[in-house]
Amino acid sequence: MLIFVGEEIMKFTDVIGRQEVKARLVHSVHEGRISHAQLFAGTEGGSGLVLAFAYACFIHCENPTQTDSCGICASCIKHNKLVHPDLHFSYPVVTNSTIKDRSPKSTDYILQWREAFLHNPYMDINQWYNAMGVENKQGFMSVEESADILRKLSLKSFESKYKIQIIWLPEKMRVDASNKLLKIIEEPPDNTVFILVTEHREQLLPTILSRTQLVKTPAPSIQEMADAIGKLFNKEPKIARRIANLANGKINAAFILPAIRNKI
Numbered sequence: 001m002l003i004f005v006g007e008e009i010m011k012f013t014d015v016i017g018r019q020e021v022k023a024r025l026v027h028s029v030h031e032g033r034i035s036h037a038q039l040f041a042g043t044e045g046g047s048g049l050v051l052a053f054a055y056a057c058f059i060h061c062e063n064p065t066q067t068d069s070c071g072i073c074a075s076c077i078k079h080n081k082l083v084h085p086d087l088h089f090s091y092p093v094v095t096n097s098t099i100k101d102r103s104p105k106s107t108d109y110i111l112q113w114r115e116a117f118l119h120n121p122y123m124d125i126n127q128w129y130n131a132m133g134v135e136n137k138q139g140f141m142s143v144e145e146s147a148d149i150l151r152k153l154s155l156k157s158f159e160s161k162y163k164i165q166i167i168w169l170p171e172k173m174r175v176d177a178s179n180k181l182l183k184i185i186e187e188p189p190d191n192t193v194f195i196l197v198t199e200h201r202e203q204l205l206p207t208i209l210s211r212t213q214l215v216k217t218p219a220p221s222i223q224e225m226a227d228a229i230g231k232l233f234n235k236e237p238k239i240a241r242r243i244a245n246l247a248n249g250k251i252n253a254a255f256i257l258p259a260i261r262n263k264i
């Protein structure tokens with residue numbers, strides 16, 4: 001099931017989420033007050049990752065409007081394919097048969113990541129495990145991943161003013177991995193932005209919490225969810241609202257509910 005195609009996934013207007021959160025993020029860019037380390041804190045099945053992505057697109061966009069990325073500049077097009085050289089992702093990964101003598105890193109799975117995210121940017125951790133082809137394993141971020149982040153961010157930006165590092169599910173960072181990032185999160189190089197996207201804020205180390213600015217990304221309202229379902233799946237408002245109620249704030253669930261497949 002391909003949910004999003006083309007430019008739809010990268011614009012704020014297309015992100016299913018609280019309007020007030022989007023407005024605040026847009027405002028921070030226009031005001032030139034982009035916090036260098038932000039913690040997007042939401043719940044499982046929410047829009048935190050997609051919001052972080054749309055935010056990165058907007059920061060990098062060469063010709064943004066008052067409220068959104070342009071969608072057509074060279075930067076937007078690269079974001080749309082997840083190949084912009086100044087946007088970096090880290091996410092939980094697992095060992096596999098070809099990675100034997102070291103810890104796995106996000107870059108080992110970059111192709112699977114691009115495919116999975118572009119297929120469904122609202123994916124949850126289990127869908128990501130499926131995309132990596134693993135079962136019954138717990139993903140993690142190792143100290144080698146943190147070293148990789150430090151290495152990438154030590155370079156000058158390639159095409160944009162800002163280097164942006166998104167860390168999806170920092171609660172999966174091992175303690176030594178978190179500790180290795182503390183200094184750079186506290187005092188990053190110029191024009192570097194960290195966006196940590198958590199679904200379990202309570203599991204993060206206090207040292208991470210104290211170094212990041214909290215941006216709450218609550219689940220969308222029923223109406224926001226219903227509007228999105230109506231638009232994406234061409235459902236009448238009454239049906240869309242019923243599905244939104246069933247999904248109970250979990251965007252991903254709304255997409256895979258049997259109801260969405262004309263059974264309601």
Ligand SMILES: [Zn+2]
Nearest residue numbers: 061070073076
């Ligand atoms: Zn653009």
